[in-house]
Amino acid sequence: MAASKVYVPVQVIFGSDGAMRPRALRWEDGRVYPIDRVLDIRPANALKAGGHGDRYTVRIGGRETYLFFEHAVGGGAAPGRWFVERRTEE
Numbered sequence: 001m002a003a004s005k006v007y008v009p010v011q012v013i014f015g016s017d018g019a020m021r022p023r024a025l026r027w028e029d030g031r032v033y034p035i036d037r038v039l040d041i042r043p044a045n046a047l048k049a050g051g052h053g054d055r056y057t058v059r060i061g062g063r064e065t066y067l068f069f070e071h072a073v074g075g076g077a078a079p080g081r082w083f084v085e086r087r088t089e090e
Contacts, residue, residue, distance in 0.1 A: 010082040
């Protein structure tokens, strides 16, 4: 099985320290998944789908998964975008 990136809209709260805390994500079909808890944040590679950014280990519906924030390259107005790894059949 291979994986691909799925870019998703994410509702984020910014703390007074500037830290981003994702609160919910919207999947491709429009369903919104509240993030129960952020368990860990660290710079990491997306080993399955490729890419690099901040890897958020989050709990959604009682299950742990990774949510990645990919930083923009070259500046611009947008600081980056969020993605998850989708498993696909080869």
